[in-house]
Amino acid sequence: MLGVDLVLGILAALMAVFTALVIRWAVEARMPLQAAAIVFLLLMMAAMFGGIVVYFFHPGTTGLVEGLWLAAGVMSAGALVPFLAFLRVAQVQLTANESLPTAPLRKGVAFGALIAALVLANEFLMGWAFDLVSGLRFAPLATGLGPLATSVTAVIDSPWFLFTMAGEMALTAYLLRSRFDRPFVIVVSFQAVLMLLSPPALGLSGWREISVVGGSAVMIALFVYLMEHIYREKELNVAFSRYLTRLLGVYGLMMAGLFLWAAYGQPLLFAASIVLEMLVYLDAVVRPERFSAPERMVWQLNANWAFQLLAFIFVAELFMGALLDLQIQPGVYAGAFPSLPLSGSTFIVLENAASNGFWFFALVAGSTWFLAMMGIEMGALVVFKFRETRHLETKIRLALMMACYGLFAVFFPSVYYSAVFPTWASGTQVPILGWSMGIGSAPLVPSVFVVLLVTYVATGALTALFGRRVICSVFCTAPLMYQGTAIDAMKSFNRSSPFARKYLSSRFSALYSTTTAVVLVALVGTSFLSYFDQTGRLNITVGGTDPSVFLFVLSFSVLWYVMFVTIPYTGNYNCVTMGWCYTGTIAQAFQKIGFFKLKVRDKQVCRDCTTLDCAKSCPVGLVDMPGHFRQKGEFRSTKCCGVGNCVGACPYGNLYIYDVRHWFRNRLGLPIPPASEVSLPVLRNPSPRVGASPAVPAGVTTRTATSPTGSP
Ligand code: SF4
Ligand code: SF4
Numbered sequence: 001m002l003g004v005d006l007v008l009g010i011l012a013a014l015m016a017v018f019t020a021l022v023i024r025w026a027v028e029a030r031m032p033l034q035a036a037a038i039v040f041l042l043l044m045m046a047a048m049f050g051g052i053v054v055y056f057f058h059p060g061t062t063g064l065v066e067g068l069w070l071a072a073g074v075m076s077a078g079a080l081v082p083f084l085a086f087l088r089v090a091q092v093q094l095t096a097n098e099s100l101p102t103a104p105l106r107k108g109v110a111f112g113a114l115i116a117a118l119v120l121a122n123e124f125l126m127g128w129a130f131d132l133v134s135g136l137r138f139a140p141l142a143t144g145l146g147p148l149a150t151s152v153t154a155v156i157d158s159p160w161f162l163f164t165m166a167g168e169m170a171l172t173a174y175l176l177r178s179r180f181d182r183p184f185v186i187v188v189s190f191q192a193v194l195m196l197l198s199p200p201a202l203g204l205s206g207w208r209e210i211s212v213v214g215g216s217a218v219m220i221a222l223f224v225y226l227m228e229h230i231y232r233e234k235e236l237n238v239a240f241s242r243y244l245t246r247l248l249g250v251y252g253l254m255m256a257g258l259f260l261w262a263a264y265g266q267p268l269l270f271a272a273s274i275v276l277e278m279l280v281y282l283d284a285v286v287r288p289e290r291f292s293a294p295e296r297m298v299w300q301l302n303a304n305w306a307f308q309l310l311a312f313i314f315v316a317e318l319f320m321g322a323l324l325d326l327q328i329q330p331g332v333y334a335g336a337f338p339s340l341p342l343s344g345s346t347f348i349v350l351e352n353a354a355s356n357g358f359w360f361f362a363l364v365a366g367s368t369w370f371l372a373m374m375g376i377e378m379g380a381l382v383v384f385k386f387r388e389t390r391h392l393e394t395k396i397r398l399a400l401m402m403a404c405y406g407l408f409a410v411f412f413p414s415v416y417y418s419a420v421f422p423t424w425a426s427g428t429q430v431p432i433l434g435w436s437m438g439i440g441s442a443p444l445v446p447s448v449f450v451v452l453l454v455t456y457v458a459t460g461a462l463t464a465l466f467g468r469r470v471i472c473s474v475f476c477t478a479p480l481m482y483q484g485t486a487i488d489a490m491k492s493f494n495r496s497s498p499f500a501r502k503y504l505s506s507r508f509s510a511l512y513s514t515t516t517a518v519v520l521v522a523l524v525g526t527s528f529l530s531y532f533d534q535t536g537r538l539n540i541t542v543g544g545t546d547p548s549v550f551l552f553v554l555s556f557s558v559l560w561y562v563m564f565v566t567i568p569y570t571g572n573y574n575c576v577t578m579g580w581c582y583t584g585t586i587a588q589a590f591q592k593i594g595f596f597k598l599k600v601r602d603k604q605v606c607r608d609c610t611t612l613d614c615a616k617s618c619p620v621g622l623v624d625m626p627g628h629f630r631q632k633g634e635f636r637s638t639k640c641c642g643v644g645n646c647v648g649a650c651p652y653g654n655l656y657i658y659d660v661r662h663w664f665r666n667r668l669g670l671p672i673p674p675a676s677e678v679s680l681p682v683l684r685n686p687s688p689r690v691g692a693s694p695a696v697p698a699g700v701t702t703r704t705a706t707s708p709t710g711s712p
Helices: 002-028 032-057 061-095 109-133 147-156 159-175 182-196 207-232 238-264 268-286 288-292 303-328 346-365 368-388 392-420 448-466 469-475 478-482 485-489 492-496 510-534 547-565 582-592 603-608 613-617 625-632 645-649 660-668
Strands: 235-237 296-298 597-600 655-658
Touching: 002 032, 002 109, 002 159, 002 268, 032 061, 032 109, 109 147, 109 159, 109 268, 147 159, 147 268, 159 182, 159 268, 182 207, 182 238, 182 268, 207 238, 207 303, 207 368, 207 485, 235 238, 238 268, 238 288, 238 296, 238 303, 268 288, 303 346, 303 368, 303 492, 303 547, 346 547, 368 392, 368 478, 368 485, 392 469, 392 478, 392 645, 448 469, 448 582, 469 478, 469 582, 478 485, 510 547, 510 582, 597 603, 597 625, 603 625, 613 625, 613 645, 645 655, 655 660
Parallel strands: none
Antiparallel strands: 235 296, 597 655
């Protein structure tokens, strides 16, 4: 069998080369006759593979005759295409003017669709024929599908189809590299590698591990590349922007398909996503002129596009996390996904479906490998942000934030906790683990209230001393997701989205106050319920679990991600701006009684400032800060979570974060340190400054009306 597979492999490689060349000819075709010849070539190949398939369905003389008849029939019909094209050209030239050149080929949607359909049909028939020749050894798992759907799925999920397509993509990307911008070629190269790493393609030992982990790593690298690309290129070619959202939508389906394949042995959705990916890809490469058209799209002004980007990437990540959980820790996750029966009355079906969906989402979003994968992806964007940050204090905070994510999102809950307490329930099922769980109540250990108190006293004291940035910009897992380059750039939606605009500034709107009140009442209520449950005085569950666990899971494993993908409509850091996070709300209270505030070195610099870069750079949308600086020389808002973008963005180095360290300095009569980064010279105003601070720092000596920007 090895010899047969080797020969088939060589033929498949030749087929990939040939198809890539045909696609290039299709792209370069300028005249109708050329296009007709390409269609004829593709029909010839389809006829040949179709004949082989027919033969294998009826092996022997009958099958041979049927196969030959089919091949001959399709080839003959195919020959009509160039013949009719020739007649048409001749007719035009004879009836018009002989010197009139033949009208050039108009490559519309129909031409692209025809070439894409023929290429796909060829690949499919080749895969089918090779599958039959090699003895159907690559048939999929039992699917419960009909025979036709099972066969179709088997062909698409076979190495003959998947690997040939991968080779074809890589070759076309190479052959057509001069016709597309570099980002498109890079994206297609990623696609080729991802298709090559299709887990269902081979049943060889070790392939599944390599392809699941390797494929996930490549997809994460692709997401990082795309995010960084859109961060650098504020304007995208319209065709490329559409290609990206279509591809990411398909990848969402593909990861869901891979999860179904790995968890339940259902390969159909994966096969369907492969076909969709090929259609998206072929439609793009056959008509490349759209990718060099001048139409551009400023994505920061297109909330719908940004939402699609985030939503599709998140769907892919969620299922990728589930797939990795299953692959790396099958002992923990196999059979762990909720599966209430979808039968009975409509109400029961809907209720069970909603419950399955909610707990699947929550289980995966709180799982080790999902969090590790998100940490790598979002952490990479934070590393880019780190590299371009000039302000030392912000750099230190970003480094601490990444370390905290690794420790508190991955290591302690998933590695340390399960190693030290192997018999205890998983961290996300325990009603009390400290700050993030709110007040909680489970008597997990006799000293639980001591642990709780210490947690609150420690984090509360740190917040009072250094501001809520201790929680909302360092300890919490959320800032790692918010502060990478591309996501941070989405703070522009805080000002452009009609909904997010309602939450701008440090003011607490009635809606904000109502939201925080509801959240705090829910926290206190579920905590008491949990306490009475755990001490045996009540027996109340919510969603089938402890009330405080449910609130935690709802807030941080479901709602947080839903709100994350809606950033283009609700704004960046919406947990802070909208006040729906109880942890953030508690942190606010500690900030209110603490030292933290923003201060400027010279009020007059702010009065003369025309850039207002500090306000523009704020991811929380505190647009009123310049007004406070001009009047009072400082700004105090419990919404401020100390990200420090404003400090780095001020072109005059006029701004700094004040906390307990500065309070001590004042007490000791020490000066405030000068701005650490290079700041613009400020042109000295000849007239006396009104209300200028006596402590004009070194480096702020002259003032200019230029408007540079330190913010991305
Ligand atoms: S408000 Fe809540 S979710 Fe948002 S950063 Fe702060 S602690 Fe994290
Ligand atoms: S950008 Fe700097 S100078 Fe301008 S208002 Fe903000 S803190 Fe003041």
